[in-house]
Amino acid sequence: MNSFFDIKKIRDDFPILSRKIYDKPLVYFDNGATTQKPKIVIDTINELYSEYNSNVHRGVHYLSDKMTEKYEIAREKIKNFLNAESNSEIIFTKGTTDSINAVAFSFGEKYIKEGDEIIISEMEHHSNIVPWQMLCQRKKSILKIIPFNDKGELELEEYKKLITPKTKIVSIVHTSNSLGTVNPVKEIIDIAHKNNIPVLIDGTQAIQHRKIDVKDLDCDFYCFSGHKIYGPNGIGILYGKEKWLQELPPYQGGGDMIDRVTFEKTIYAELPFKFEAGTPNYIGAIGLSIAIDYLNNIGMENIYNYEKQLLEYGLEKILKIDGLKLYGLAKDRACIFSFLLNNIPAYDTGMLLDKMGIAIRTGHHCTHPIWDHYKIEGSARASLSFYNTFEEIDYFCETLKQIKKMFE
Amino acid sequence: MTPEEIQNQIIQEFEKFNDDLEKYNYLIKLGKELKPIDQKYKTDDYLIRGCQVDTWYHSEYINEKMIFYIDSVSLITKGFISLLLRICQNQKPEDIKNTDFYFIDKIGLRGQFSPLKDNSLFKLVNKIKSDVNYYSENKK
Numbered sequence: 033m034n035s036f037f038d039i040k041k042i043r044d045d046f047p048i049l050s051r052k053i054y055d056k057p058l059v060y061f062d063n064g065a066t067t068q069k070p071k072i073v074i075d076t077i078n079e080l081y082s083e084y085n086s087n088v089h090r091g092v093h094y095l096s097d098k099m100t101e102k103y104e105i106a107r108e109k110i111k112n113f114l115n116a117e118s119n120s121e122i123i124f125t126k127g128t129t130d131s132i133n134a135v136a137f138s139f140g141e142k143y144i145k146e147g148d149e150i151i152i153s154e155m156e157h158h159s160n161i162v163p164w165q166m167l168c169q170r171k172k173s174i175l176k177i178i179p180f181n182d183k184g185e186l187e188l189e190e191y192k193k194l195i196t197p198k199t200k201i202v203s204i205v206h207t208s209n210s211l212g213t214v215n216p217v218k219e220i221i222d223i224a225h226k227n228n229i230p231v232l233i234d235g236t237q238a239i240q241h242r243k244i245d246v247k248d249l250d251c252d253f254y255c256f257s258g259h260k261i262y263g264p265n266g267i268g269i270l271y272g273k274e275k276w277l278q279e280l281p282p283y284q285g286g287g288d289m290i291d292r293v294t295f296e297k298t299i300y301a302e303l304p305f306k307f308e309a310g311t312p313n314y315i316g317a318i319g320l321s322i323a324i325d326y327l328n329n330i331g332m333e334n335i336y337n338y339e340k341q342l343l344e345y346g347l348e349k350i351l352k353i354d355g356l357k358l359y360g361l362a363k364d365r366a367c368i369f370s371f372l373l374n375n376i377p378a379y380d381t382g383m384l385l386d387k388m389g390i391a392i393r394t395g396h397h398c399t400h401p402i403w404d405h406y407k408i409e410g411s412a413r414a415s416l417s418f419y420n421t422f423e424e425i426d427y428f429c430e431t432l433k434q435i436k437k438m439f440e
Numbered sequence: 441m442t443p444e445e446i447q448n449q450i451i452q453e454f455e456k457f458n459d460d461l462e463k464y465n466y467l468i469k470l471g472k473e474l475k476p477i478d479q480k481y482k483t484d485d486y487l488i489r490g491c492q493v494d495t496w497y498h499s500e501y502i503n504e505k506m507i508f509y510i511d512s513v514s515l516i517t518k519g520f521i522s523l524l525l526r527i528c529q530n531q532k533p534e535d536i537k538n539t540d541f542y543f544i545d546k547i548g549l550r551g552q553f554s555p556l557k558d559n560s561l562f563k564l565v566n567k568i569k570s571d572v573n574y575y576s577e578n579k580k
Contacts, residue, residue, distance in 0.1 A: 377515070384461070384516075387461055
């Protein structure tokens with residue numbers, strides 16, 4: 033590993049990683065659910081509440097000015113991180129779910145009518161299924177699904193066949209939280225754009241693992257959650273191309289999103305505030321921007337390269353465990369291992385790993401259709417991050433072998 | 441044996457284990473030994489739906505005694521079921537009505553019965569208690 037990547041120093045930045053669980057060192061392999069926070073993010077949140085707390089926008093006093101400035105700097109940093117065109121394209125939301133719901137509602141209100149079609153895929157998280165289903169119920173429109181093959185790769189030829197003149201939007205997950213598949217979103221976007229169809233990308237499990245450039249992708253919307261990228265909970269991002277955000281109606285009304293209110297009518301505020309009704313989660317937003325500073329200091333490319341090594345090492349080790357079935361063998365994938373061990377219920381595997389200090393997730397991971405595809409109930413999922421180590425993978429694999437023996 | 445005597449016996453059995461893993465090993469062994477229930481009870485009508493672990497439950501009141509039919513997809517859960525059945529199976533409802541399942545705390549596995557742990561054990565214990573209450577009140 034190159035000199036920029038000092039794993040010991042990185043681990044020291046995350047206080048929780050030094051704690052013990054049941055007297056054993058914590059091995060945190062549940063990063064797909066949420067990531068741990070570096071000390072700088074924790075300290076910043078503490079400092080903001082201790083020294084600066086005040087509501088943003090239109091305050092006449094010092095603290096409000098300071099907090100507003102920090103909040104808008106946070107927006108600027110996120111714009112730069114995504115390589116967006118302007119700050120107007122960065123909307124602070126509660127998280128990915130909130131972001132997708134916002135687009136499904138606003139886009140749906142403006143552009144979707146009876147018989148129109150929306151394309152998603154078989155590997156979506158429920159948060160990229162249910163909002164569209166709700167829209168389809170409201171508007172009597174049709175949801176169409178791109179299937180995936182048993183390796184966990186989307187069938188792009190099928191996708192092309194699904195597109196018709198009635199297709200109004202495509203909404204696709206960048207990286208599957210259950211299978212680890214990294215979808216060829218650039219190609220997916222390109223195909224849609226050739227048919228004048230906008231594309232939303234759910235980047236929840238991609239943003240923390242590789243450099244995302246929304247201009248290069250040319251996506252129309254990109255969503256992610258702060259807590260999955262080492263930032264605070266309750267904050268998320270909706271990136272939208274300005275032309276779309278200008279056209280779409282807001283999906284929530286309230287304070288902060290208005291220019292002028294009378295009982296006859298309301299004139300909405302300019303972007304991005306039009307989509308930020310109510311007091312925003314300004315501390316969360318600033319915390320997120322500090323997490324992004326932290327990642328920028330390490331370098332997204334360094335993170336990508338290190339995690340790729342973890343993935344390759346992990347795959348080699350885990351596939352050698354007799355009786356382990358891995359779900360998701362796509363060519364391009366993130367460091368996520370979804371598996372069943374010798375048909376032992378995933379819950380039992382997870383519970384015993386927990387007793388050994390290893391935190392993973394078990395169940396359906398909010399992707400029922402994926403498990404319907406494989407005709408199983410769910411899986412055990414280990415999802416790794418750049419603060420995990422090769423030694424942790426060794427310990428994880430040895431523990432799995434031990435668990436397997438317990439059930440024989 | 442009374443439910444209390446059986447609970448004390450279970451507590452004694454668990455005292456020999458040095459760590460949680462040994463306890464779970466024992467639960468898995470009990471789970472493997474637990475006789476599966478008749479397939480007719482393994483339907484949605486008898487399902488205690490957990491987010492992760494499906495468990496099937498049915499009870500009957502025969503000859504003044506409680507008969508339980510319980511099964512699960514999880515061997516660890518089945519291990520717990522085996523312990524609960526040792527205490528409750530074939531007992532008079534009035535004998536188990538006021539049983540506080542204190543063995544759960546004493547064997548150090550209370551966490552598995554938490555309502556926050558969606559593995560259906562919490563719901564299972566509540567089901568047993570509610571059926572036992574019903575039969576002790578209504579079938580005398």
